[in-house]
Amino acid sequence: MDVQAFAAGLDALFDGDPAQGRPVDPRFEEVAARVTGFTTPAELAVLHSAVGHLPDDEAYLEVGTYKGRSVCGALLDGTERRVVAVENFQEFGMAGAQARQELFDNVEALPSVAPDFRLVDGDCYRVLRDPDAVGSPVGVYFFDGAHTWLAHYLALGVVEHLLADEALVLVDDATWPVVRRATMAYVGRHRGWDVVRAFDAESDHDPRWANGLLLLRFRRPHGAARRIHPDVRAVLAVQRFVVGPAYAAAWKVVPKSELLVRLGKRFYGTRSHRVASR
Ligand SMILES: C[S@@+](CC[C@H](N)C(=O)[O-])C[C@H]1O[C@@H](n2cnc3c(N)ncnc32)[C@H](O)[C@@H]1O
Known part of the structure; x- marks a missing residue:
């Protein structure tokens, strides 16, 4: 993927200043209105453009699809490229079978097709x-999965070995301090990564850029092996055996327990999950 060519076209996707998040193409507003979800029309315009820049032999991978808003925006004009969406239907008290069906219905309602679309129902870290x-x-x-420090560090760590020699990586909710810290910690500790652009949110759930979108480029250093780095393997073990199961248990109980809902609000209401006011 030629990330520079993609980045050069970004401003033209918007009517006026990109910070205002008004895509020229009105269809992204329609997708956001039709499909329940969290990504904004501006984010959908960026994802759609990214898919349009994929070379024939490279794939689009998404983690955290929910009911399919982001993938519907990305695939609005269809694509012959391989598309894989990973979702474990865990958050927001989702009833798995129902959410899965809703996601497929939304993708099927698209005006164009992506014959090589595959949903993987599972934990992205596995x-x-x-x-x-x-x-x-x-x-x-x-x-666009879970938004803890560990989740975001591993979001990059677990995917690096799957990336093309040059790849575009988009991190959602990246204006939140915890997300930015984890992402920049990974980028600073591993070779081949740099920041392409940041579309920052000005407030929480900003209708322009939600909680911010960070664009990274990965270029595999010459001669580097495709592998998961040792530090990531260690953190993965913590995620797999401690944090992941705790999270899964909490989401099962959250809709039923007022206490846990309050604790969840307190956790997500901390400054690390809030856009700082400017
Ligand atoms: C914010 S939502 C995604 C929103 C979606 N991209 C949109 O455009 O509306 C986050 C999703 O990530 C999923 N998720 C969280 N942790 C995950 C994991 N470890 N593996 C796979 N999916 C995960 C949740 O079930 C949830 O549906």
């Missing part, structure tokens, strides 16, 4: 460890 998880080098990766 799924993406497999070198064959996608089957083609990932040219565009969008992460």
Whole structure:
């Protein structure tokens, strides 16, 4: 994926200043109105453009699809490229079968097709460890899963071995301090990564850029092996055996327990999950 060519076209996607988040193409507003979700029309315009820049042999990978708003925006004009969406239907008290059906209905309602679309129902930290998880080098990766420090550090760590030699990586909610810190910690500790652009939110759930979108480029250093780095393997073990199961248990109980709902609000209401006012 030629990330520079993609980045050069970004401003033209918007009517006026991109910070105002008004896509020229009105269809992204329609997708956001039709499909329940969290990504904004401006974010959808960026994802859609990214898919349009994918070379023939590279794939689009998304983690955190929910009911399909982001993937519907990305695939609005269809694509022959491979598309893989990973979602474990865990958050927001989702009833798995129902949410899955809703996601497929939304993708099927698109005016154009993506014949190589695949939904993987599972935990991204388990799924993406497999070198064959996608089957083609990932040219565009969008992460919109859980938003803890660990989740975001691993979001990059678990995918690096699947990325094409040059790839675009989009991190959602990146204006939140915890997300930015984890992402920049990973980028600072591993070779090949740099920041392309940040579309920052001005307030929480800003209708322009939600909680912010950070665009990264990965270029595999010459001669570097495709592998999960040792530090990531160690953190993955903590996620897999401690944090992941705790999270899963909490989400099962949250809709039923007023106490846990309050604790959840307190956790997500901390400054690390809030856009600082300017
Ligand atoms: C903010 S929502 C995604 C919103 C969606 N991209 C949109 O455009 O509306 C986050 C999603 O990530 C999923 N998720 C969280 N942790 C995950 C994990 N470890 N593996 C796979 N999916 C996960 C949740 O179930 C939830 O549906």
